[in-house]
Amino acid sequence: MRCIRTPIKSTVYKYELGKGYEDGFEPYSEVVTKGWFVTDNLVKVTRDNGLIVCPYINHRRGRTFVCENDYVIVDDDGTKHLCGHDKIFDRYEMIEE
Structure with a gap:
């Protein structure tokens, strides 16, 4: 069976x-x-106390850490994803509203 993915805003x-x-x-x-x-x-942030921390997003598969030049994608249902700068515009197309 062949299928096509329905676009999500x-x-x-x-x-x-x-x-x-x-x-x-x-x-x-x-x-x-x-x-x-x-x-x-990975994006690394040094806190005032010297502790180095990394930002992340939660999604249905767990936790993903943010890398330099990443994009955060938020679907209309609130689901978050990360996508690298090298793939973002191959996977997402800008729309005019």
Whole structure:
């Protein structure tokens, strides 16, 4: 059976620190010790107390950490996703309203 995915309207934001796009922050030391992914391009924020933290978003599959130049996608139903700058415009098309 062949199918086609139904388009979903989404709002897309280039991630910027301080805009509240993330769902939370986790200490970098926890990300590194618990993770099994490349951490080179993760966004890292140094708190006033010297603690380095990484922003993340929650979604149905768990938690995804924000990398440099990522876009946060928020679907009309409130579901959030992350997409890298190298793929965003292959997967999403801007619409005029």
